[in-house]
Amino acid sequence: MSEVVVTAGDSPIREVNIEIRARLAEGNSVVVRDTRSRHNLGVGLPAGAKVRFEGSVGYYCGGLNDGAFIEVERNAGWSTGEAMATGEIIVNGYAGMSTGASMRGGLIHVKGDAGPRCGVAMKGGDIIVEGKIGYMSGFMAHAGRIIALSGADEACADSLWGGEVWVAGPVESLGVDSKIIEPEPEEVASVEELLAGRGLGDNSREWQKIVSAQKLWHFESRDASAWLMI
Amino acid sequence: MADDMKEKYEYPFEMPTEDMVAMKDGGVDDRPAGVPSSYARGESVSWTPESISEIHALSRLGRYQIRGFNSFNHNLPTFDDLTFVPATMTRLPLEGYREKCDTKTILGGGSGLVENPLELDIPIYIASMSFGALSANAKAALGYGASKVGTLTCTGEGGMLEDERRASKTLVYQMTPSRYMLDLSHLRMADAIELVVGQGAKPGTGGLLLGMKVSERVAGMRSLPMGVDQRSTVRHPDFLGADDMQVKIEELREATEYKVPIFLKMGATRPRYDVAVAAKAGVDVIVVDGAEGGTGASPEFLLNHTGIPTMTAIRAAREALDDCGMSGKVSLVAAGGIRTGTDAAKCLALGADAVMVGTGSLIAMGCNSPRYFESYEALGTEPGKCHHCHTGLCPVGITTQEPELEERIDVPAAAERVARYLTAMTMEMTLLAKACGKSSVHNLEIEDLRALSMEASAFTGVKMAGIDRAFTW
Numbered sequence: 001m002s003e004v005v006v007t008a009g010d011s012p013i014r015e016v017n018i019e020i021r022a023r024l025a026e027g028n029s030v031v032v033r034d035t036r037s038r039h040n041l042g043v044g045l046p047a048g049a050k051v052r053f054e055g056s057v058g059y060y061c062g063g064l065n066d067g068a069f070i071e072v073e074r075n076a077g078w079s080t081g082e083a084m085a086t087g088e089i090i091v092n093g094y095a096g097m098s099t100g101a102s103m104r105g106g107l108i109h110v111k112g113d114a115g116p117r118c119g120v121a122m123k124g125g126d127i128i129v130e131g132k133i134g135y136m137s138g139f140m141a142h143a144g145r146i147i148a149l150s151g152a153d154e155a156c157a158d159s160l161w162g163g164e165v166w167v168a169g170p171v172e173s174l175g176v177d178s179k180i181i182e183p184e185p186e187e188v189a190s191v192e193e194l195l196a197g198r199g200l201g202d203n204s205r206e207w208q209k210i211v212s213a214q215k216l217w218h219f220e221s222r223d224a225s226a227w228l229m230i
Numbered sequence: 231m232a233d234d235m236k237e238k239y240e241y242p243f244e245m246p247t248e249d250m251v252a253m254k255d256g257g258v259d260d261r262p263a264g265v266p267s268s269y270a271r272g273e274s275v276s277w278t279p280e281s282i283s284e285i286h287a288l289s290r291l292g293r294y295q296i297r298g299f300n301s302f303n304h305n306l307p308t309f310d311d312l313t314f315v316p317a318t319m320t321r322l323p324l325e326g327y328r329e330k331c332d333t334k335t336i337l338g339g340g341s342g343l344v345e346n347p348l349e350l351d352i353p354i355y356i357a358s359m360s361f362g363a364l365s366a367n368a369k370a371a372l373g374y375g376a377s378k379v380g381t382l383t384c385t386g387e388g389g390m391l392e393d394e395r396r397a398s399k400t401l402v403y404q405m406t407p408s409r410y411m412l413d414l415s416h417l418r419m420a421d422a423i424e425l426v427v428g429q430g431a432k433p434g435t436g437g438l439l440l441g442m443k444v445s446e447r448v449a450g451m452r453s454l455p456m457g458v459d460q461r462s463t464v465r466h467p468d469f470l471g472a473d474d475m476q477v478k479i480e481e482l483r484e485a486t487e488y489k490v491p492i493f494l495k496m497g498a499t500r501p502r503y504d505v506a507v508a509a510k511a512g513v514d515v516i517v518v519d520g521a522e523g524g525t526g527a528s529p530e531f532l533l534n535h536t537g538i539p540t541m542t543a544i545r546a547a548r549e550a551l552d553d554c555g556m557s558g559k560v561s562l563v564a565a566g567g568i569r570t571g572t573d574a575a576k577c578l579a580l581g582a583d584a585v586m587v588g589t590g591s592l593i594a595m596g597c598n599s600p601r602y603f604e605s606y607e608a609l610g611t612e613p614g615k616c617h618h619c620h621t622g623l624c625p626v627g628i629t630t631q632e633p634e635l636e637e638r639i640d641v642p643a644a645a646e647r648v649a650r651y652l653t654a655m656t657m658e659m660t661l662l663a664k665a666c667g668k669s670s671v672h673n674l675e676i677e678d679l680r681a682l683s684m685e686a687s688a689f690t691g692v693k694m695a696g697i698d699r700a701f702t703w
Contacts, residue, residue: 017484039477044414044485060481064414079468083412101467102409121409121467123453140463142453217458
């Protein structure tokens with residue numbers, strides 16, 4: 001696989017993405033230069049694609065990713081890897097709001113901090129944040145794991161349906177209907193194994209595993225007859 | 231005081247007896263004069279039997295009531311407050327039973343950005359209703375019925391159901407804030423994408439699907455635990471305001487390579503401003519869903535007391551598009567309480583490019599039909615009055631996930647009824663259009679209407695019947 005360069009600059013984003021897709025289709029890996037924090041770079045890329053963005057990117061980088069490997073050299077804006085089905089996205093700097101929003105699978109690895117609502121509405125996959133995750137991270141997530149290595153801001157794991165938020169470091173406050181539980185040793189081993197595979201192995205971490213308290217799963221009754229009074 | 235007066239004045243005759251003061255002369259004992267009939271009727275302006283029973287229910291439940299169907303607020307104006315004024319001397323009618331009247335409807339072609347705008351044979355399509363709210367059989371029947379008459383259906387928020395994709399020639403994929411089972415391949419299999427920022431039944435509030443309907447299949451599609459009372463978000467997870475949405479729209483266009491139109495569905499609240507902002511954000515089609523819009527489940531007070539009526543929203547939306555120079559570039563779809571082709575024709579005359587019917591299409595399939603009486607009875611209701619979509623115990627199998635109830639839908643028969651309903655609606659529209667001298671339903675205009683009430687005229691700017699002037703403030 002040879003590496004080819006695509007320059008974003010101030011070209012229309014549609015043309016930039018067409019060129020990225022064309023170079024990938026020819027069997028190349030792609031380096032995108034002069035990214036200028038442009039929005040919607042590398043949206044909906046297919047399995048097997050490999051793209052590296054030199055610089056920072058704007059919103060929705062790697063959005064709807066369908067299996068591509070994407071690396072961002074510096075920072076990423078909102079909603080990186082939004083609705084990703086599978087694949088891998090690495091952000092070497094910071095990531096903005098809603099990282100991994102509604103993603104269903106794959107992995108997002110943020111080396112700095114992630115903004116608010118990281119993993120919001122997430123349906124699967126893993127998000128690793130080496131820094132801190134912002135407020136309301138995991139809001140209304142259904143499934144998947146958010147793993148934060150340097151703490152979590154307020155209202156962590158607010159209104160979880162399901163899924164897990166793992167935090168090493170301080171959690172400023174828990175969100176609505178979430179609770180900290182003692183993880184099983186094999187669960188810790190699974191998280192540590194994932195981290196070790198990325199050069200982040202450290203067995204001394206004290207994990208807080210946060211899950212849904214399930215009090216918002218139902219109104220006061222599951223019984224259909226309770227809803228027939230009108 | 232009365233005693234003081236008595237001291238100062240004395241009648242020049244004897245005080246009458248109390249019986250005479252009470253008009254008992256010639257009266258009957260059990261019907262005394264002077265007791266207001268309202269004593270018997272109990273007509274408090276605030277504390278009607280309905281409001282009393284509502285408080286009893288709230289005080290027992292400790293939460294709001296939930297139900298399906300649509301608004302029970304009888305103060306809403308209806309399409310019946312408008313009438314058509316067909317061609318007579320100043321205009322020439324077309325031969326209603328013979329001449330052609332075009333119904334072709336293009337959605338999403340105005341911007342020139344979209345490779346494949348939607349081309350529908352009729353200006354009516356099936357509203358977005360989710361698999362979950364509706365059974366899979368109901369979704370499939372709607373798809374086949376709509377396909378037969380050359381129009382589209384919409385997935386609703388539950389993800390793309392394979393039965394529906396198979397059945398629907400043209401299918402809009404709805405992207406709600408919950409993003410259930412959002413999948414790139416589904417986006418690319420869709421003929422259009424609809425971003426939802428609200429719905430007419432409960433604008434400003436997310437969807438609601440009670441646990442009885444969160445079956446294994448529904449839960450699987452939504453990545454939810456089975457049986458939870460699913461209350462969806464109303465804010466999108468990945469953008470906040472209109473400026474961000476503009477970026478989101480570009481993302482969707484990139485993901486689908488500019489092939490399909492982007493719709494935006496909103497509940498009707500401030501359409502004059504909301505529609506202008508949506509048009510600026512770059513959508514191709516705006517769906518304005520009025521307060522009469524139906525739903526599978528909603529807090530009841532939101533159904534009755536939020537949003538503005540469909541007919542009022544259409545005028546405001548059209549004027550907003552005109553003011554921004556976006557008419558012709560952005561298509562406008564009206565929805566909410568549209569029952570017949572007559573209602574639909576009024577929507578087009580008011581300024582809509584197309585209409586969406588939800589509850590009407592369910593009724594066509596058999597909702598509230600007089601069958602399976604014992605199932606209605608079990609819900610404490612009867613055919614014609616049922617609004618128990620929220621329970622998942624739909625007597626005719628439409629709004630349920632119970633297999634034995636769902637089997638009550640015969641998909642081919644239900645599909646054919648939907649097709650005939652849409653055909654009949656279209657015939658009503660074309661007959662009205664031809665009577666008004668129009669060779670296309672899209673040429674219907676506000677001048678073809680007159681208002682039968684001051685409210686309707688004031689709400690819409692339609693001229694009052696007879697006097698031929700719009701009510702002005």
